[in-house]
Amino acid sequence: MYTPSVLISVSSESFVNLLSSLSLDKKFAVKQRPKLQWLNGLSENPDIAIIETNQFSQDDYEFLAEHKFFPDTDFIFLSEGMPNELLDKAVLKCAAYHYRTPIEVTHIDELLEEFFDESQLSHVASHVVKSSNLDQFGLLYGSSRVMKKLYRSVRKVATFDTSVLIVGESGVGKELVAHTLHNASERAEKPFIAVNCGALSQELASSDLFGHIKGAFTGAHHARDGYFTQAKGGTLFLDEVTEMPEELQVQLLRVLETGDYSPVGSNKVLHADVRIIAATNRDLADAVADGIFREDLYFRLAQFLLHVPPLRSRGDDIQGLAIHFLAYKNNDENLNKPISEAAIAKLSDYHWPGNVRELKYSIERAYILATDMIDTDHIVLTEQQNQDNLNVPVGVPLAQVEKQAILETLEQQQGNKSDTARLLDISVKTLYNKLEKYDDSEKPQE
């Protein structure tokens, strides 16, 4: 049995009493540090850190930031609840649990129990990697600590009806996170509608979002529901929200503030019963600074921020996901192609700029290239190819060639869909439709 380590740094009598009532040392290797030395204690990378944060300071925040908020540690902050913006930021960045007095001892006890069980699982999972060994949370697969932190944040925020902003590089799984959040919320039985804001046309965008009545504009022969109405009672997922046309940002902000909207051409006011989840792979601070995205809309959307970690920071999940995707492929094709240790090592050593989408695609391509066992030669990594050439064996179906051209250009353009569409001479909308088709073709099951 693995014994997880816990760093405890509390000094208030109530917190000391609370923790001593839990008899932590029966299951955990406990290290106590005086209040002012908790930062030193973190340098030993404990599995869990229980910290009193009544006087959380700028220095404390900077220390955490310098160490990337200690992704291997699960944090529990205890405080008397005085407002502290820096602490709020740290809670988000560390995906920490923050308990304010009066604290229910059973809540802490249950949480530690959960941490303990997870530490046993992950300890085993790091030795044996088979497809079924990857933990699954909703539509997401992954057993790394960073993913488990994400699962906990998703679980926490799912039950509230606040807007959520999901940030992360292209292909990390932001849409899957949004869908998982929806499925874990009370709106799960109602629709989940995903909208690619980059594909909304300037002219028709209002009608796409809010609908229109018959005759609202030339060509409006019939009334049509917009996404807000289609998603009624459920969730509206605004993907690539920074690409939304300026005028629509203003309209969206108004709906978020008033809760009401009107279809184009109508005076009727409808109530917007949707939860908004937005996502972007852009640096939002830059988008706001460049004037591409409205700051007031950003604050409105980012009531809760979820950061999806890049694949390269997920350790053994890389090989776990590779085997997972291979298993799906074998299942679809009714074959049983294995993968060599060396090929797995090659996948694990790569830094995956295109994240999970790129990994999934590399497995698909290797699957086509290999007659039986997938070996290192079949794993063609985008950055190791001549960037101007596609590497397609003769006789590959045209649809596959098209897919390869699209995905490799997208990777070369670091996920920028507008530039990719321009280079391929197709519309952004067509690009979105095609990507959606590829993503759907192997959607993990719930």
Ligand SMILES: Nc1ncnc2c1ncn2[C@@H]1O[C@H](COP(=O)(O)OP(=O)(O)OP(=O)(O)O)[C@@H](O)[C@H]1O
């Ligand atoms: N944790 C995961 N487990 C299984 N499949 C995943 C996971 N994360 C991503 N994928 C797969 O990777 C592909 C890309 O995922 P998704 O579209 O959610 O990423 P994204 O971050 O929204 O991408 P983009 O920034 O380009 O919109 C999809 O095929 C998805 O099913």
